[in-house]
Amino acid sequence: MPTPPLLATRLPPWLAHVLRAQRGPVPWNAVLRGALAASPLLVSVLAERPAAGVPAALGAMLAGINDRPGSRRASVARLGLPALAGSAGLLTGTMIAATVGSGRSLVVLPLVLGLLGLVAGALSSTGPVASACGTQVLVAAVIGAGMPSPEPGPLRALLFLAGAGWLLLLRLVLPSPGRLGGGPYRLDGEREAVAAVYDAVARLLQASGGPQARAGRAALSAALDRAQDSLAGPRLRRYASSSAERRLHAQYAAAFPLAEAATALAWAGNPLPARITEGPRRLAASVRSGGTCGPLPAPARTDAGLRALDDALLRAAAVFDRPTGASPGRRGERSYSSVLGRARSAAGREYGLRVGVCCATSTLVAQWLHHDHWYWLPATTVFLVKPDLGPLASRVLCRAVGTVVGAAVFGLVVMLPAAPFTLVTTVALCGAFLPVATRHFAVQTAVVTVLVLSLVLLGGEPPASWGRVVESLLACATVLLVGHLPLPGRRGHSVRAALDAAVGAAHRYVGHVLHAQEDHTGRGALRRDAYRSLAAARTAIDLSAAELPAVARQSAGSEGVAGAVERLIDTTTACAVQLDHPAAEPPPVHAGMLAAHLLELDRARAVPAR
Structure with missing residues (x-):
C-alpha cells in the first residue's frame, strides 16, 4: 500500500503524491529474473554483434516493467501480449522509416504516429494489459522509426520478441523463493x-x-x-485441468x-x-x-x-x-468486465485523443529540431501521458528528477574502463533493480534512463546523457500543456465512468438481495462486482484528487458518492446475512438503513461538481 511520509500530509495533494512510494518485501525472484534478462545482450556482445542485442534488451526491459507479483499463468498475458504488441510496433516503425526516408518529415511522421497514438490510447483504457499493449506498440513504433540499426526490420522485431520471451520463460520456469508445501510449484x-x-x-x-x-x-x-x-490465467479460465x-x-x-x-x-x-x-x-x-x-x-x-x-x-x-x-463458474468476472468496459468508453475517447495529440506534437517538435535522437521525445511523452502512472503533475516532476539523476549516474558509468562489458553489467544491474524501482516513478525513471543510455551506446551511437535530459524536459512541457488543454468533451470521464459502474453494481446487488434471497451464487457474484467496482472508483478518485487544482475540481463531490456507495454495499451485505439466519424479510433496522443509504446516494449524485 502507498504510505505517505509525515511531510507529505502537510503539502498540497498534487505535490504530496510525489513523495509517496509503495512498500513491501523485496521480490527477489523478480530481481533475479531482471538480472538474467541481460543474457541475450551478453551473448550478442560476446559474438561481437552488440547492436543485435539492443532490441532484445529493449524487449526484456519493457517486459520487466510489466513483471509484477501474481501467478505464473496470469503472467503469460501480462507479459506476452504487450511483447507481441511491441514487436508489431517495432516492425511498423521500421516500415514507416523506410517509407518516409532519412530526411525531416514535418507532416507524415507526426500524422501517422498521432493516429497510432489515438487508437492505442483509446484501447489502453480497457484494462491494465491493454494499457501495457498500447504503450509498448507506441514506444516500439517510435523507436523503430527513429533508432538506427544495421538489422532489418523483421529481424529487429523478432529479437525484441525474443528478449521479452526470455524474461517470460524465466518467469514460468524459475521456482518461487522460500516455497513451502508439496503442491505443484x-x-x-x-x-x-x-x-x-x-x-x-x-x-x-x-x-x-x-x-x-x-x-x-x-x-x-x-x-x-x-x-x-x-x-483467470490460461486453462484456469473455465475448466480446471x-x-x-x-x-x-x-x-x-x-x-x-x-x-x-x-x-x-x-x-x-x-x-x-x-x-x-x-x-x-x-x-x-x-x-x-x-x-x-x-x-x-x-x-x-x-x-x-x-x-x-x-x-x-x-x-x-x-x-x-x-x-x-x-x-x-465465472459469472462474476464476466459481469464486472462487461459493465466496466461499457463505462470506460467515454474515458477511452478522451485519453486516446490526448495520447494522439501528445504523440503528434512531440514528433513534430522533434522533427523540427532535427537531431540524431529525435525519437526520444515522442517515446518519453508516451510514458508520461499514461494516467496509471500517477497524477499528471506528479509524474512530470518525477520524470524530470529521475532523468537528471539517471543521466548523472550514467556519466559516471562511461568513465569506467572495458566499455562493452561494463555496459552489459550496467544493464544487468538496472534490470535487477527495476522490479523494486517500479514502486516510485522517479526511481523507475532513473533506472530506465541509465539502462536506455547504455543500450544507445552499445548500439553504436555516441553518448548523449544531457541530450536525454533536454528531451525529457521537452516531453514534460509537452505533456503538461496537452494534459491541461480543454479538448472536446467534459473532463473527469474516468472518475464519472468508474462511479457509474460502482453505483450500477450496488443497485443490482441490493435488488438481488431483496428479491432473490435463495440464489447465493448470484449474490456472491454481484457482491464481488459491487466491491470491485467500488475499489476501481476509489482509485480513480484518489488519482484525480492529486492532480493540479484546475483538474482536481472537475471531480469534486466524487468522494461523497463513493462513501455512500460503500455504506450501501456494506449494509446490503449485513442484510443478506440476516436474511439467511433466519429472517424471512429484512429486519426493520436494516430496511431503514438501506432506504437511508439509497436516499443518501441519490443526494450525493445530485450535487454538481464545482
Whole structure:
C-alpha cells in the first residue's frame, strides 16, 4: 500500500503524491529474473554483434516493467501480449522509416504516429494489459522509426520478441523463493493469492469494532480481486485441468461466505474475541501447505453474523478436507468486465485523443529540431501521458528528477574502463533493480534512463546523457500543456465512468438481495462486482484528487458518492446475512438503513461538481 511520509500530509495533494512510494518485501525472484534478462545482450556482445542485442534488451526491459507479483499463468498475458504488441510496433516503425526516408518529415511522421497514438490510447483504457499493449506498440513504433540499426526490420522485431520471451520463460520456469508445501510449484502464485484471502478475513475479524475495520474490509476486497485475477490465467479460465486446480478453485469459492460473514460482523461494529481469527488463519496455512486444515475452532452462535461465520467455516472445512473440489463458474468476472468496459468508453475517447495529440506534437517538435535522437521525445511523452502512472503533475516532476539523476549516474558509468562489458553489467544491474524501482516513478525513471543510455551506446551511437535530459524536459512541457488543454468533451470521464459502474453494481446487488434471497451464487457474484467496482472508483478518485487544482475540481463531490456507495454495499451485505439466519424479510433496522443509504446516494449524485 502507498504510505505517505509525515511531510507529505502537510503539502498540497498534487505535490504530496510525489513523495509517496509503495512498500513491501523485496521480490527477489523478480530481481533475479531482471538480472538474467541481460543474457541475450551478453551473448550478442560476446559474438561481437552488440547492436543485435539492443532490441532484445529493449524487449526484456519493457517486459520487466510489466513483471509484477501474481501467478505464473496470469503472467503469460501480462507479459506476452504487450511483447507481441511491441514487436508489431517495432516492425511498423521500421516500415514507416523506410517509407518516409532519412530526411525531416514535418507532416507524415507526426500524422501517422498521432493516429497510432489515438487508437492505442483509446484501447489502453480497457484494462491494465491493454494499457501495457498500447504503450509498448507506441514506444516500439517510435523507436523503430527513429533508432538506427544495421538489422532489418523483421529481424529487429523478432529479437525484441525474443528478449521479452526470455524474461517470460524465466518467469514460468524459475521456482518461487522460500516455497513451502508439496503442491505443484506452477500454482504457487495462485495458492498464495487464495491464502491471502483467508488471511485478510482473519485481519478483518480482528479489526471488527476498531478504527481499522474499514481498511480491513478494503484489504479483503483487494485480496479477493487479486485471487480472482490469479485464477483467470490460461486453462484456469473455465475448466480446471488437474485435481490441484479444482481444489484451489473450491478453496477460493469457500472464501466467499467467510468474506460475507466477516463483512457483516465488521459492519455491526462489535469487538470479537481473538480466538475467532484462528479458523481463517488455519485455512490460509492449509492452502499454502497443500494439506488438510483439521478441526477448526467454532465461534459462539449468538447472532446472525456469528452463525453465518460458523456455517462458512464448516463448509470450508468440508471443502479443504476433500481431495478435490468442483470448479465454480465465472459469472462474476464476466459481469464486472462487461459493465466496466461499457463505462470506460467515454474515458477511452478522451485519453486516446490526448495520447494522439501528445504523440503528434512531440514528433513534430522533434522533427523540427532535427537531431540524431529525435525519437526520444515522442517515446518519453508516451510514458508520461499514461494516467496509471500517477497524477499528471506528479509524474512530470518525477520524470524530470529521475532523468537528471539517471543521466548523472550514467556519466559516471562511461568513465569506467572495458566499455562493452561494463555496459552489459550496467544493464544487468538496472534490470535487477527495476522490479523494486517500479514502486516510485522517479526511481523507475532513473533506472530506465541509465539502462536506455547504455543500450544507445552499445548500439553504436555516441553518448548523449544531457541530450536525454533536454528531451525529457521537452516531453514534460509537452505533456503538461496537452494534459491541461480543454479538448472536446467534459473532463473527469474516468472518475464519472468508474462511479457509474460502482453505483450500477450496488443497485443490482441490493435488488438481488431483496428479491432473490435463495440464489447465493448470484449474490456472491454481484457482491464481488459491487466491491470491485467500488475499489476501481476509489482509485480513480484518489488519482484525480492529486492532480493540479484546475483538474482536481472537475471531480469534486466524487468522494461523497463513493462513501455512500460503500455504506450501501456494506449494509446490503449485513442484510443478506440476516436474511439467511433466519429472517424471512429484512429486519426493520436494516430496511431503514438501506432506504437511508439509497436516499443518501441519490443526494450525493445530485450535487454538481464545482
